[in-house]
Amino acid sequence: MKRDYAVIGLGRFGGSICKELSAEGRQVLAIDSDEDRINEFKNIASHAVMADSTDEATLNELGIKNIDHVIVAIGDNIQASILTTVVLTDLDIKKITVKAQNDYHEKILNRIGAHQVVHPERDMGKRIAHNIISNNILDYLEVSDDHSIVEVKAGGKMRGHSLANLDVRANYGCNIVAIKRDKDINVSPAAEEVLREEDILIVIGADKDISRFEKHLVID
Known part of the structure; x- marks a missing residue:
């Protein structure tokens, strides 16, 4: 059976990914070494199986080669995470996303062929910190280092001023790429657009530039 995704490791992070992908109607193969977790997800994922993901023969039997994107979300067992990633790399999986425990773990994963490495705890910490700094900051997404x-x-x-007047790009080095107003989204807004109290801005830029933008214009 052709499946879109496989999630290896059904802890808090991997389990959340599995649930969201399944809710979106995606075919998901869920793999974990813990029987209780497999029982929890057998009615959520397309197929849930208890298996050792470090065993290449086992993954072959599960048809992992037919899956486009494998997410390795193994928790505290760094060795199992690394060995699983090595096996997936050897099997030429199209896309391998791996959860890293720390920066050293990330370096190893990158060297052995992981296509994407994520730090959910670290990244969530950044998002929460930005939300704590100001009630005006709604969300924060890291797109690179x-x-x-x-x-x-x-x-x-900013309210009552036009984008041209604020000149965020020249003054702060970042770009307002869209404005959300009520249910409408204005992508690439015109320079003469005047900002209102209820407006939500989507801003992209270098972290140092966004930080200056937040301190001078966003934080009331």
């Missing part, structure tokens, strides 16, 4: 996208409410210093 030094660039991010931030979703903010138009601060008091």
Whole structure:
């Protein structure tokens, strides 16, 4: 059976991914070494199986080669995470996303062929920190080591001013790529667009530039 995704490791992170993908109607193969977790997901995922993901023969039997994207979400067992990633790389899986426990783990994963490495705890910490700094900062997404996208409410210093007047790009080095107003989204807004109190801005730029933008214009 052709499946879109496989999730290896059904802890809090992997389990959440499995549930969301399944809710979106995706075919998901769920793999874990814990029988209780498999029983929890047998009615959620397309197929849930208890298996040792470090065993290449086992993954072959499960048809892992037919899956486009494998997410390795193994928790505290770094050795199992690395060995699983090695096996998946040897099997030429199209896309391998792996959860890293720390920066050293990430370096190893990158060297052995992981296509994408994620730090859910670290990244969530950044998002929460930005939300704590100001009630106007709604969300924060890291897109690279030094660039991010931030979703903010138009601060008091911005309301009633046009984008041309604020000149965020020239003054702060980041770009307002869209404005959400009620149910409408204005992508690439015109320079003469005047910001209102209820506006939500989507801003992209280098972290250092976004930080200056937040301190001077966003935080009331």
